[in-house]
Amino acid sequence: MNSNFLTLGIESSCDDTAVSVLEGQRNVKADFISSQIKEHAPFGGVVPEFASRMHLEAILPLIQAAFSQAGISSPASELSLIAVTAGPGLMGSLMVGVMTAKAFAQSWGVPLLGVNHLEGHLFANVVASEDLLPPFICLIVSGGHTEIILVEDWGQYQLLGETRDDAAGEAYDKVAKLLGLGYPGGPVIDRLAQQGNPEAFRFPVPLKGSNEIAFSFSGLKTAVLWTVNELQKSKTDLPVADICASFQRAAVTALVSKLERATEVTGIQKIAISGGVAANKGLRKELLKRKYWEVFIPPVIRCTDNAVMIAAAGYNSFQRGNISDLSLAPNPSWHLLS
Ligand SMILES: Nc1ncnc2c1ncn2[C@@H]1O[C@H](COP(=O)(O)OP(=O)(O)OP(=O)(O)O)[C@@H](O)[C@H]1O
Ligand SMILES: [Mg+2]
Incomplete structure (x- = not known):
């Protein structure tokens, strides 16, 4: 494991805004989730418009909280990667995470990687066990x-x-x-x-x-x-x-x-x-x-949506040579196998 490699993970594909900082493949330095369940509950399901607005309100405070917990004071020099869910999911929701990740990748000069949400779910297992x-x-x-x-x-x-x-x-x-x-x-x-x-x-x-x-x-x-x-x-x-x-x-x-x-x-x-x-x-x-x-x-806690799984999938994919550029766009119907 590359123990100095810090990944900022961002997840906003549906109704949870989540931000994590992961060291290497499975050392969790920060893991924050802001759930919108209460706001959507009266409607019996997720209301996409509400979801994107709530992601917008939550995302920057969560990133600040994650940096504070992980002891990151200079993201430009300390972060090695920004991994963000780029699909599948709700277009408006994905947009908030992807645009935030792109803006920070550009201004801090940190590599960016769009992660498939389902590959993220798969990697919840990798964080949990090095035997898998x-x-x-x-x-x-x-x-x-x-x-x-x-x-x-x-x-x-x-x-x-x-x-x-x-x-x-x-x-x-x-x-x-x-x-x-x-x-x-x-x-x-x-x-x-x-x-x-x-x-x-x-x-x-x-x-x-x-x-x-x-x-x-x-x-x-x-x-x-x-x-x-x-x-x-x-x-x-x-x-x-x-x-x-x-x-x-x-x-x-x-x-x-x-x-x-x-x-x-x-x-x-x-x-x-x-x-x-x-x-x-x-x-x-x-x-x-x-x-x-x-x-x-x-x-x-790692079964439902979280950003640790996104950072873990991003880290692994980056090690395999994958990287995104600033043309990264949300893909609501991105299939894991495509
Ligand atoms: N204990 C449980 N038993 C059965 N289902 C559960 C349990 N806990 C959560 N769920 C279900 O898991 C779903 C939420 O999971 P998750 O957050 O992974 O889905 P999603 O992100 O909305 O969908 P996807 O990952 O496919 O985009 C909900 O349908 C919820 O009812
Ligand atoms: Mg999910």
């Missing part, structure tokens, strides 16, 4: 993505399968909304699921009978909706915890069974997970039950 080396399989499971990636080497990724419709986190958020549990839905469903009976409702496990490595969560979400409608018609109190537990059983079974399939196809038994849904207790428990797998799971 390619090749391995990574399930990226977040608010906007559900993908199984074969990491052949750093920077060399192969898509093994992805969702055909909703992302798993999106399904959690939509089910929570219809149960009146607020936003974001994942943490609250996960908590209630621990108190409910997972066998109470036999919700369909998406693509259960298929050998294909793929996901589909819209049918599961609709099955929950029908059940809730029927229960409401019969005027019975909604057994919310049982619905959460049964939904979580189906969602987690789908995720883990497709990981099983990916290990069969590749012969690789080393598994990492990342993204917001990787915080899920049910998913973590199911993975750890499989003793024949070597499982890597980041700590909960």
Whole structure:
């Protein structure tokens, strides 16, 4: 590890403004997140216009706080790299991070690198464990993505399968909304699921009978909706915890069974997970039950959006010879494999 190499990480792809300072690949010197969850909660999801305005207000104070914590007084001479999420994400939100990073890269004369947000999620695992080396399989499971990636080497990724419709986190958020549990839905469903009976409702496990490595969560979400409608018609109190537990059983079974399939196809038994849904207790428990797998799971705070993962992915990519110039532009639909 290059221990004097300091990366400023900036993340603003969705509703969290995050800034970090990372030394080398995994020594976290500062890690700040300003969450907008409370502001978006009344709308049941992220309002893009609000998000970009709040990023604008948060970003400079966060950078100052990060420098203060990391003991950086002269960024121009102390920073080695500025790594910023350039996509995928919301255009207006990405714009705030990318423009800030470009302005500082220019004025301080520090190298700049645009990072793919999903590669960032993957690197949350690298920060958490120095034992994780390619090749391995990574399930990226977040608010906007559900993908199984074969990491052949750093920077060399192969898509093994992805969702055909909703992302798993999106399904959690939509089910929570219809149960009146607020936003974001994942943490609250996960908590209630621990108190409910997972066998109470036999919700369909998406693509259960298929050998294909793929996901589909819209049918599961609709099955929950029908059940809730029927229960409401019969005027019975909604057994919310049982619905959460049964939904979580189906969602987690789908995720883990497709990981099983990916290990069969590749012969690789080393598994990492990342993204917001990787915080899920049910998913973590199911993975750890499989003793024949070597499982890597980041700590909960590094599963959802953060800037440590962006700095880590940026550092690694820069070491591989990648660099951006001042023409760097946000790309809301940047696919990890392109
Ligand atoms: N314990 C949990 N169980 C299930 N889902 C969870 C849990 N904690 C968070 N989530 C879900 O994770 C998602 C947020 O994760 P993340 O911040 O990685 O997504 P995103 O950045 O919005 O999407 P993407 O990374 O695809 O652009 C939300 O959908 C949220 O409901
Ligand atoms: Mg994310």
